[in-house]
Amino acid sequence: MANKTFYITTPIYYTSGNLHIGNAYTTIVCDSIARYKKMLGYDVYFLTGTDEHGEKVQKKAEQEGKTPQQFVDDLVIGIKDLWKRLNIDYDKFIRTTDDYHEESVSKIFSYLLKKGDIYKGEYKGWYCTPCEAFWTESQLKEGHLCPDCGRPVHEAKEEAYFFKMSKYAEKLVQYYDNNPEFIEPESRKNEMINTFIKPGLEDLCVSRTSFDWGIKVKEDPKHVIYVWIDALSNYITALGYNTNDTKLFDKFWHNDEDHEILHVVGKEIMRFHVIYWPIILLALGLPLPTKVFGHGWIVMKGGKMAKSVGNVVYPDTIINRYGLDALRYFSVSCIPFGQDGLFTPEIFVDNFNNDLVNNYGNLLSRTITMVEKYFSSKVPSYKGHVTKYDEQLEKDMIETKRIYEQKMDKFYVNEAIREVFNLLSKANKYIDDTEPWVLAKDESKNDELASVLNHLVLVLKESTIMLSCFLVETSYKALEQLGITNDSYSNILDFKGVDNVKVNKKDNLFPRLNPKIEIEYLNSK
Numbered sequence: 001m002a003n004k005t006f007y008i009t010t011p012i013y014y015t016s017g018n019l020h021i022g023n024a025y026t027t028i029v030c031d032s033i034a035r036y037k038k039m040l041g042y043d044v045y046f047l048t049g050t051d052e053h054g055e056k057v058q059k060k061a062e063q064e065g066k067t068p069q070q071f072v073d074d075l076v077i078g079i080k081d082l083w084k085r086l087n088i089d090y091d092k093f094i095r096t097t098d099d100y101h102e103e104s105v106s107k108i109f110s111y112l113l114k115k116g117d118i119y120k121g122e123y124k125g126w127y128c129t130p131c132e133a134f135w136t137e138s139q140l141k142e143g144h145l146c147p148d149c150g151r152p153v154h155e156a157k158e159e160a161y162f163f164k165m166s167k168y169a170e171k172l173v174q175y176y177d178n179n180p181e182f183i184e185p186e187s188r189k190n191e192m193i194n195t196f197i198k199p200g201l202e203d204l205c206v207s208r209t210s211f212d213w214g215i216k217v218k219e220d221p222k223h224v225i226y227v228w229i230d231a232l233s234n235y236i237t238a239l240g241y242n243t244n245d246t247k248l249f250d251k252f253w254h255n256d257e258d259h260e261i262l263h264v265v266g267k268e269i270m271r272f273h274v275i276y277w278p279i280i281l282l283a284l285g286l287p288l289p290t291k292v293f294g295h296g297w298i299v300m301k302g303g304k305m306a307k308s309v310g311n312v313v314y315p316d317t318i319i320n321r322y323g324l325d326a327l328r329y330f331s332v333s334c335i336p337f338g339q340d341g342l343f344t345p346e347i348f349v350d351n352f353n354n355d356l357v358n359n360y361g362n363l364l365s366r367t368i369t370m371v372e373k374y375f376s377s378k379v380p381s382y383k384g385h386v387t388k389y390d391e392q393l394e395k396d397m398i399e400t401k402r403i404y405e406q407k408m409d410k411f412y413v414n415e416a417i418r419e420v421f422n423l424l425s426k427a428n429k430y431i432d433d434t435e436p437w438v439l440a441k442d443e444s445k446n447d448e449l450a451s452v453l454n455h456l457v458l459v460l461k462e463s464t465i466m467l468s469c470f471l472v473e474t475s476y477k478a479l480e481q482l483g484i485t486n487d488s489y490s491n492i493l494d495f496k497g498v499d500n501v502k503v504n505k506k507d508n509l510f511p512r513l514n515p516k517i518e519i520e521y522l523n524s525k
């Protein structure tokens, strides 16, 4: 049978400025999940891209004296370059200004218009320009502020097209009920139901006339299609929906035992992904995604990291000084499941030194040094449980893999990576318990010494392979030093797998940071 398919998407990023580590977060998490699924043998398709239409982009382009197209073209070069530096292994990069996407969205709109799910009416409401969102009176925050970004909204009235959301509300709730894992975390599901569905789902305004940087309504070209209809459709147009080549769509857009569709998004855009998007799909008669995972934000002491607040950290600040994996490690471990995660220079430096330098890098370097010194660089063969600590360590190895998979399969990446670091801590403790430098002084203890080093290499191999979807550069270096070429996931617990392998000591994986200097450096950025 063909491999199971796994389609994973990031949100498509607004082309309104350079991306910060908060934006990079979603992409790094998706990249790590995609690599994990590939490692397990899934047929993976990983999509990312850019959301380029809308009033905000048009205005910014004007301010810079560029055409909107020129403006977005310039930004996209920077975004693609960034993904290259972050080693993001995506399969496709979609731009909402791509011809095939525009044509497909236009066809989607026409189809829904013809079907009667979209109709022409008049819109009166409260509009938030930065969020490009209309709100009803009751949804506003006190003081007539946008419930998402907290900025002032203004009253707006225009002839517009509407989507009959209410027609599908019941079916949507049924889908939630029948698929309890569709929305994660669970708390966001309750929030969606209570805030948007219970009060009665209002029809959604899906066209604009106040600007023209967007996809025109073919039947009525003074209207452009609402950016969120345009943007959400990217998940199917990227696969060729409504085009001459639907091979990818036919392969990946299914939701059943053998096919999974996962959208990973920040919590502030859950509403669009778990209400509007499924309703569009219901109206089109298409399967709904398997899961929408709503993650929290990277926050600074003063609140959410955001360009408009001026408290952003750019990925290059971290990568250029500490290496790519320092950023990737921080990203996948910093946001606890379902919550926000704090970035401070202190936390960053602390985690780097404790986890990457002490727990992982030092263990590797100590182990290799001892294999070189005591066994002429050749890893001793596995002989079962020789020291009184071997059995427990093996149990820990088996248990870690089980929990790691359980967490990764739920996409709780921070908990999965924590498990691996816990195993590394246990391996460090195993060194303290077995004291190989003492065993080395007594020839009668040679079997014990051999077993200790064999087990340490085994743990390092297992941990490194599990970490390879996160730490894409270092894991490769670690396996090279361990002399391990047989690094497939299916061999991860093969206890005979490192017998006689030749280790090869190189530089430490991570240099120790001087907290005072680095905290000062990060604060100055």
Ligand code: MSP
Residues within 6 Å of the ligand: 010, 011, 012, 013, 014, 021, 022, 023, 025, 026, 051, 231, 232, 233, 234, 264, 265, 266, 267, 268, 269, 296, 297, 298, 299, 304, 305, 306
């Ligand atoms: N263009 C829309 C998405 C359309 S998807 C059909 C958009 N773009 S965005 O550029 O503003 O945000 C993209 C992603 O970056 C969102 O998932 C958002 O949550 C994420 N982040 C932006 N700031 C963030 C943090 N400070 N922390 C973590 N993620 C954050 O929304």
